[in-house]
Amino acid sequence: MKKFMNSVETIVPESLDGFVAAHAGLVALGENRAFVRRARLTTGKVALVSGGGSGHEPLHAGFVGHGMLDAACPGQVFTSPTPDQMLAAAQAVDTGAGVLFIVKNYEGDVMNFDMAREMAPGEVATVLTNDDVAVDSSTYSTGRRGVAGTLVVEKIVGAAAEERRGLTALAALGERVNGATRSIGVALTSCTVPAAGRPTFDIGPDEIEMGVGIHGEPGRRRRAMASADALAGEMVGAIAAELGEDPGEVLLVVNGFAGTPLMELYVMYGAARRLLEARQLRVARSLVGNYVTSLDMAGCSLTVTRLDREMIALWDAPVLTPALRWGM
Amino acid sequence: MKKFMNSVETIVPESLDGFVAAHAGLVALGENRAFVRRARLTTGKVALVSGGGSGHEPLHAGFVGHGMLDAACPGQVFTSPTPDQMLAAAQAVDTGAGVLFIVKNYEGDVMNFDMAREMAPGEVATVLTNDDVAVDSSTYSTGRRGVAGTLVVEKIVGAAAEERRGLTALAALGERVNGATRSIGVALTSCTVPAAGRPTFDIGPDEIEMGVGIHGEPGRRRRAMASADALAGEMVGAIAAELGEDPGEVLLVVNGFAGTPLMELYVMYGAARRLLEARQLRVARSLVGNYVTSLDMAGCSLTVTRLDREMIALWDAPVLTPALRWGM
Numbered sequence: 322m323k324k325f326m327n328s329v330e331t332i333v334p335e336s337l338d339g340f341v342a343a344h345a346g347l348v349a350l351g352e353n354r355a356f357v358r359r360a361r362l363t364t365g366k367v368a369l370v371s372g373g374g375s376g377h378e379p380l381h382a383g384f385v386g387h388g389m390l391d392a393a394c395p396g397q398v399f400t401s402p403t404p405d406q407m408l409a410a411a412q413a414v415d416t417g418a419g420v421l422f423i424v425k426n427y428e429g430d431v432m433n434f435d436m437a438r439e440m441a442p443g444e445v446a447t448v449l450t451n452d453d454v455a456v457d458s459s460t461y462s463t464g465r466r467g468v469a470g471t472l473v474v475e476k477i478v479g480a481a482a483e484e485r486r487g488l489t490a491l492a493a494l495g496e497r498v499n500g501a502t503r504s505i506g507v508a509l510t511s512c513t514v515p516a517a518g519r520p521t522f523d524i525g526p527d528e529i530e531m532g533v534g535i536h537g538e539p540g541r542r543r544r545a546m547a548s549a550d551a552l553a554g555e556m557v558g559a560i561a562a563e564l565g566e567d568p569g570e571v572l573l574v575v576n577g578f579a580g581t582p583l584m585e586l587y588v589m590y591g592a593a594r595r596l597l598e599a600r601q602l603r604v605a606r607s608l609v610g611n612y613v614t615s616l617d618m619a620g621c622s623l624t625v626t627r628l629d630r631e632m633i634a635l636w637d638a639p640v641l642t643p644a645l646r647w648g649m
Numbered sequence: 650m651k652k653f654m655n656s657v658e659t660i661v662p663e664s665l666d667g668f669v670a671a672h673a674g675l676v677a678l679g680e681n682r683a684f685v686r687r688a689r690l691t692t693g694k695v696a697l698v699s700g701g702g703s704g705h706e707p708l709h710a711g712f713v714g715h716g717m718l719d720a721a722c723p724g725q726v727f728t729s730p731t732p733d734q735m736l737a738a739a740q741a742v743d744t745g746a747g748v749l750f751i752v753k754n755y756e757g758d759v760m761n762f763d764m765a766r767e768m769a770p771g772e773v774a775t776v777l778t779n780d781d782v783a784v785d786s787s788t789y790s791t792g793r794r795g796v797a798g799t800l801v802v803e804k805i806v807g808a809a810a811e812e813r814r815g816l817t818a819l820a821a822l823g824e825r826v827n828g829a830t831r832s833i834g835v836a837l838t839s840c841t842v843p844a845a846g847r848p849t850f851d852i853g854p855d856e857i858e859m860g861v862g863i864h865g866e867p868g869r870r871r872r873a874m875a876s877a878d879a880l881a882g883e884m885v886g887a888i889a890a891e892l893g894e895d896p897g898e899v900l901l902v903v904n905g906f907a908g909t910p911l912m913e914l915y916v917m918y919g920a921a922r923r924l925l926e927a928r929q930l931r932v933a934r935s936l937v938g939n940y941v942t943s944l945d946m947a948g949c950s951l952t953v954t955r956l957d958r959e960m961i962a963l964w965d966a967p968v969l970t971p972a973l974r975w976g977m
Contacts, residue, residue: 591667
């Protein structure tokens with residue numbers, strides 16, 4: 322295992338320190354590195370808090386800032402943060418309008434965010450994301466996994482929160498965006514967890530894992546490597562089967578797992594876009610890059626969200642975070 | 650070799666098509682895919698044109714847009730674009746104020762941009778970038794290689810061009826920024842060129858290539874993997890030896906080669922920042938991410954630019970490109 326780190330024990334905190342130093346104008350670190358928060362809060366706005374295991378950067382801390390999250394709690398690699406972290410984050414960023422937790426559907430995260438919600442003195446609601454169509458339950462999840470669609474929920478609900486919508490309305494919007502969003506991933510290689518020191522799973526030189534999870538969880542099937550068009554075909558087919566037959570407008574996110582270069586992500590984008598448009602799903606908005614990663618895994622995921630006018634306006638609204646910024 | 654592609658022959662054009670479709674509001678494709686240009690040109694502004702072999706995405710096409718380039722010419726993987734491409738790009742984006750070529754110092758690129766300059770009917774000047782301190786000459790270059798410092802030149806000169814500065818002044822500014830910029834890279838793995846189908850070089854499980862080029866060219870030495878602090882120490886030492894002893898302000902770019910996750914890049918950022926500040930080089934501006942990549946190589950480079958007031962203002966100026974955007 323070759324990784325840029327000083328030790329397995331310090332890779333997460335040192336990375337966090339570097340992250341906050343590099344983006345000091347936008348974000349600040351909570352006590353004991355329990356969370357990353359906006360450098361400046363907006364009074365009277367519902368505060369959005371997310372978090373989860375580290376190893377998916379820029380998710381979630383990279384999405385802290387105007388138009389998205391107010392705070393993010395980083396756990397150890399692929400390990401939920403603790404309820405104490407979530408509680409500290411909620412208390413630090415709640416300016417009186419309440420807190421919305423955005424939680425990916427993994428048992429540890431769900432349990433810990435639930436405990437934090439019970440402990441919190443203020444009003445807290447939760448949106449659970451479970452956009453991964455690959456499998457119905459998985460290694461760390463009862464029900465579908467929350468993957469890259471989470472960033473779509475964070476962006477759209479984050480924009481609505483800037484408009485001073487209330488907690489109940491934001492939670493409902495989050496449910497609606499999650500319900501309109503489907504994802505599936507494919508791995509060309511395994512990731513390597515620093516503390517394990519070896520690949521999470523074995524995979525042959527011509528094999529891929531279709532439907533892989535963002536922690537290297539098994540997918541639908543191990544299959545032979547195939548052309549970009551064939552892979553995109555299987556992935557778009559799985560997503561479209563869930564999104565329904567109606568024509569409409571969609572957001573297409575092609576998300577790299579960190580080990581795959583942009584050149585290849587744009588090939589997949591082109592392939593997926595053609596397939597969606599052949600199904601009368603017009604790609605009205607797009608995002609291509611490494612946003613919800615899996616340590617050093619080579620591979621990518623496709624996320625498709627059915628858009629309405631409101632969701633397009635909120636997607637287009639200004640955002641200013643370390644990892645996503647436009648309009649300001 | 651597992652890559653998301655339909656064929657070795659089509660990976661570059663299909664990726665370009667996907668890129669332009671994903672960023673249709675910002676960029677457009679020239680005839681025969683000879684170049685990527687801004688969707689909208691600004692009359693009376695000197696046009697900045699760059700280009701080079703593909704495989705370094707988002708460089709250069711990802712930097713086409715307001716505040717940076719007017720056009721970029723993509724070659725085949727790790728192969729210079731042709732003079733015809735550069736000439737077509739220059740003619741397409743020259744609105745009467747002349748064209749500045751920004752060229753990384755590789756023999757093929759230098760020769761072809763020179764030929765294009767001679768063929769161009771309008772006024773053309775050239776800035777050559779050669780920021781890589783690793784070796785004095787290399788596989789494809791006489792003299793030092795141009796690497797990630799090129800994006801610093803493109804950003805700062807691009808901002809100055811928006812202020813309607815003239816061609817001679819912009820060329821001089823480009824020389825000044827390049828002269829204030831030093832880089833060095835390190836590879837943990839080789840890259841794999843699609844047409845070759847196997848890694849460009851062999852490297853052991855505990856070895857790294859210190860001073861690697863962005864095409865996998867040999868660096869200063871093959872050494873054992875070491876801690877992030879030790880690697881950053883060797884790299885910052887090599888850079889600082891060239892930047893001189895004077896205290897001052899710097900821009901620090903930690904650039905991933907595409908196969909290394911953000912978590913590790915931020916560890917390297919923190920380490921490099923501490924080392925620079927111990928040398929009285931205050932890190933006033935920062936950029937961390939995959940910007941000048943080497944196909945799927947795991948590794949990173951450090952780039953340090955000595956900043957003055959003018960350069961800081963131009964770095965901070967609004968930029969709106971597929972890969973870099975702030976302030977608008």
